[in-house]
Amino acid sequence: MSDAKDIAVVEGRALVQDYQMPGSLFTGSKQVRALKGVDFRVAQGKTLAIVGESGSGKSTLARIIALIDPPSEGELLIDGQPVDISRHRPGPEMRSKVQMVFQNPYGSLNPRQKIGDVLMEPLVINTRTPAAERRDRAEAMLQKVGLQPEHFNRYPHMFSGGQRQRIAIARALMLNPRLLVLDEPVSALDLSVQAQVLNLLADLQDEFDLTYIFVSHDLSVVRYIADDVMVLSKGEAVEQGSREAVFADPQHPYTQALFAATPVTDLDAIRARVQRRKEARERQTV
């Protein structure tokens, strides 16, 4: 028997996703391959960052891992067990293991639902927890993510973007998941709030030994939070490796282009640019 640590919390084998584009009166329907065979595995307590630009298939992959969409081909394993949601609806146990946090905290919360109800809903659907305990657990979770128990009866519009993202994270944690799929969780937030939410995610990961799939386009955020990095381009994983390896020595031209395009706040780079502009200006006045 292998050690429990050896079993990946989540593993993907040759995952493929095809989308049917509906045709019109004169043109037939078209098939688009959004994901072209992606492999990965993530051990418990680790973070895999999926990096890519729009159209790279990163959200498609996130939706497959979060058990929202079934892949067209390939196999997804959660805790070593193959999961095929196209054939068997996942039960409450499986749903509890995998939870998702979306990019836009303004769109992912129901404006007519009080925060307390938002947090208790996963328990109502997936467990038989008694009402009093549900309330206690929701209040405890609010404090865990840095909010107050008195926020229980408030509506989403009364919260800022950062607070709403904390609520979305709290909701995802209500079922004690093992795996959290985070789809661009901080890209809608201001820099100062982004740092708070990233710290919160790091704390929660330590406390609950959570495994993260962190989808992002922002390399500086990925460098801060990831253990392993996968770079997706046009549905293919063009580069995969540890954070140190990918950031120190990117192999694929696309990864290199991505690094080159990311703005740097390095002092030497600024100095060089200021100097270049000064020279260009002097040339013009001569």
Place this chain on the structure above:
Amino acid sequence: MAQLNIRNLTVKFATATGSFTVVDGIDLHVDPGEVLAIVGESGSGKSVSMLAVMGLLPDTATVTADEMTYDGRDLLRMSRSERRKLIGREITMIFQEPIASLNPSFTAGFQIEEVLRLNMGMSRKQARVRALELFTAVGIPQPEEKLKSYPHQMSGGQSQRVMIAMAIASNPRLLIADEPTTALDVTIQKQILDLLMKLQEDYGMALILITHDMGVVAETADRVVVQYKGRKMEEADVLSLFESPKSAYTRALLSALPEHATGERLPTVSEIFLREDAE
């Protein structure tokens, strides 16, 4: 002389619960041919102060200033028609959402030709020729084809290039770009910033870049104004700002950048800001 000079600009909005000050006594100037970055987070009033310059604020806003001059001409006391000659010709602006900035019912070519006919008094034929030149200048691939395209047939980067083409159509002396690359991918962001900097140098126009992204500031600005809750926190040339930021808020912003993380935890702006404030 400064191209645009603003002293003690205050913008208040009338709300149901009383007047709310969004911009609180901002001083600001841009010299000809200079790139000024205005940095701040949401609610810092960075866009509102520029919308006040453009006269694009709704009627609920009250704009007051000791001075608001462009080329020595008073923008506040100018008649509507005088202002219209300036805005959209000598001062132009591009916005964050390029796709939303274009009218979905008309082709890109029609929209830029409209600008040329109305603002520059060109004939249809002249406008068509000039539109093609401008599309080529901003690096739109297959410019002739794209003149006939509707906004939904173009990508975000291409739409922003169309907006930039419209903004430089009148050879403006000052271009205000409000978060021009926020909605775009990093590789496209790089292309658009490079384009803006190239046009700025070629045309010698002044550029005001409104952004929340310190990386964008580092790669473009000559001088930087940092705003927080409607107030100016700091003003410095770009190198001094990153080398030795003077205000506690700027220091906090810079240390909250994930790429500057040294330890396990990111310092958050409020922690540092409040701590330094208390000292």
